[in-house]
Amino acid sequence: MSETMVKICGLQDVEVLKSMKRLPLDYIGFVFAPSRRRITPEQAAVLTAQLADWQADKAPEAAGVFVNPELAELREIMTAVPLGVIQLHGQESAEFCREVKLAFPQVQVWKALSVVSRDTEHASDSHSSLESYAGVVDALLLDTYDPQGGGSGRTFDWERIPHFQQAAAAYGLPLFIAGGLEPGNVSELLAGYAPDGVDVSSGVESGGIKDIVKMTAFVERVKQS
Template identity: 70%
Template sequence: MAETIVKICGLQDVEVLKSMVHLPLDYIGFVFAPSRRRVSAESAAQLMAELVNWKASEAPRAVGVFVNPDLAELGELLSTVPLDVIQLHGQESPEYCKKVKQAFPQVQVWKALTVADKDRDKAENIYTYFESYAGAVDALLLDTYDSGQSGGSGRTFAWDVLPAYQEIAARYGLPLFVAGGLDPGNVSDLLEGYAPDGVDVSSGVESDGSKDIVKMTAFVERVKQS
């Protein structure tokens, strides 16, 4: 079984990033969409400069989180911040995702899809939805639906819908990440029950709104030891 991929998202502080140098992370995320965790291009570039302190083979790759960006915005950002992944977290269509891939072939494109309680009884709709993104993105990320924001709700969704999503993702060779309300206390249950390709955490490893190295360490250890 492949090792579960870990992404810690919403990084803002250089000193916090320095404290993470010994964590076996796969991805770190910077939020460029409206959010209390939003960073500027200049701040993200400063944060990425700290990645040289990782051993080259162990440095996490950088993900930028966007909500309904236009191509010009993405191009300007990438000229300052050499991201490895563009994560689209809004209402971006498969057609738009393809445009992003074509415009910026040097990066991967991930699409976040939200899961609502009502989806538990509508698994048949998943197939059409997922199929539309096959060939348009490099990975899919499931997050909890929140009518007031695009992700970052800090709540889990009903994980029992995951097998249907995983079946479709596997059919098209798309890695499937799970986000939404994960923390050191529940991630082991997710891994033992559903073994997703990757997990994405933000608020679940924070204390008083800031990244907590103790919680991040516990989260990563529980994932990598599962």
């Protein structure tokens, strides 16, 4: 069984990133969508430069988080920042994802799907929603539905995960889980559902700032599972 991948998202501070260099992370996320964690391309370029000095086995890939971007915006940011992943976290269509993949063939394209309550008509539902993205994106990410787009910081009904896992596996797509994860609940998620990867942001913060103690605990619990 392959090791669960870890992405810590919403990095903004160079000193915080320097403190993380011994953590065996797979992805570091930078938010370019409207958010209190939003950074400019110039800030992101400074931050991604730190990844060259990573002290773990290998440097994590830099992932940019976008909500309903224009292709021109992506081109501008990619010119300034060497992203390895473009994570689309809005209502981007499969056709738009295809355009992004064609424009940046060396970059992974991830599509986030919102998981809503069972009684909500607009649920992104397993095979029907995933089929259009098959062959277009490199990974899928489940997050709690937020009408504003982006991450919600809340968990969703994890009992729905197998439904999506089955569909993602049918199309050969890795499935990441986000939404309300933190050191105290990630072990339960891994034991019950064994996702391909996990994505955390607010769950490893204290007072809105990334907390190295919480980040270390989170990563240890994932990698030792």
